[in-house]
Amino acid sequence: MSLLQKSFSLGSLTLPSNIFCAPLAGCSDLPFRRMLAKYKPGLIFCEMVKMDALVRQNPKTCRFLDFEPSMRPIGAQLCGSKPELAAECARIIQDLGFDSLDLNCGCPVDKVTKDGSGSGMLKTPQLIGDILANMVSAVKIPVTIKIRAGWDSSQINAVEIVKIAESAGAKAICIHGRTRAQAYRGPANWDWIRECKQAAQTIKVIGNGDVFSASDAERLFLYTRCDAILVARGTMGHPWIVEDIYEYLTTKKVPVRTSYERRDIFLEHLEHIISYQEERKAVQDLRRVGCWSLKNMQGASKLREAINRAESTLEIRKLVTDYAWEEVTISPKTEEETPSC
Incomplete structure (x- = not known):
């Protein structure tokens, strides 16, 4: 089967490809996403927003969720550790017109993890299941989740969370091949992504980490057999990287830009x-x-x-x-x- 899929199913949603552009806190604002949209990724995400701020209708949070029709398919990403807010927040996102909703369980920064959100959720995998289940039951759009492999090298629990997310009804899980303790240091360990793909039964597995070129994308696909790829820091300053990946996976050539x-x-x-x-x-x-x-x-x-x-x-x-x-x-x-x- 071709690594590049020009029609990719995410629950009831059909995406134009299996190459996605990640939510990047402080970076993937509306101007950034306008640039990405030119190169037709399968899915673009807005910046992550906090559930508490969303239910309060914080003006800054609402601005993070600005998008235009040209950016579709468009996803929103939430972070938070309160199951009682999950359904309400999911409905708000759906009512705003988003095509999909992602739960962030990967952000490593202290101001996010201090209340158990982001990668802090990796310490409470059953809570992840509760939040996902509440979201899934509240909306018709597909719900997904992004995680790191574990809190640190002694607590690698990505495979466990794959099974929990699958049971909760999530349509896809994105695995970043680093732990929370690593932040962005050192190479991403794609073995963890491969193990998650092998453990998955029905849930789609999205690979993430160290994709900075078209050839990186091919290697990640081949090594892990993941269903899709989420490009994150590789889009910074190179909004055309998705187009490069399309061309390389099709012709083994990369466009030269002067x-x-x-x-x-x-x-x-x-x-x-x-x-x-x-x-x-x-x-x-x-x-x-x-x-x-x-x-x-x-x-x-x-x-x-x-x-x-x-x-x-x-x-x-x-x-x-x-x-x-x-x-x-x-x-x-x-x-x-x-x-x-």
Whole structure:
């Protein structure tokens, strides 16, 4: 069977592919998702939101859930450890028009795990089942879950959670091949993803971790036999990675994008940010996006430094437009390395 599926079933939902783009806290805002949508991933997620904030209709939380028709299929992701809020939150997400709902049991940051949410849920697997069951019973859209392999190397319980999620009615489970203790350090262990796929009976298994190129995606599919792939940090600064994966899995070739093409993509992202954010926030976001987009581009370090010093969006636009792009070269290693600031 072909690794790339151009029609992928998630419960009653039919997706255009089995290559998904992850929710990235603080990153996958509406401008970011506009860029991803150009390259037609099978599913795009908004940023994770907390259940407590959602039921309070916190304005910031509601803004995280902004989306446009061009982004469909679109998923929302919730985190929280209170089963009594799960059904209400699931209904809110469905009423907002989302195509799917994911429960986050993977976020490793302290401010999320301190109340047992995110990867803190890995310590209470039966609670995961309760929350999922409440969500599934409340909505018609497919409910999924994203986890890490375990809290730490001594508490690997991903296979147990696969079985719990399956019993609760979840349609898919995404496995990040790291523990909570690892955060994003060290390589992802794809063995854990493979073990989960072998244990799954009816639930779809989505592989996640260290997919920074099209060839990485192929290797993850072949090694784990997972049903789908969730690309996370690999989308940062490279919104076209999904298109690269499509092309590589079909023809074994990857499109070559020149420095000028990458400039134009950056400028497009810039315009989306300017149209969505107020000036101060837009400048902050552009510094971050510049860091992602220009990392490992030889000859672009001066531009990256200038963007980080810039004080207005107008200045940043001019810096990018006027830069000597003929002096910028793309290293073949660029797509293989982790974009980070």
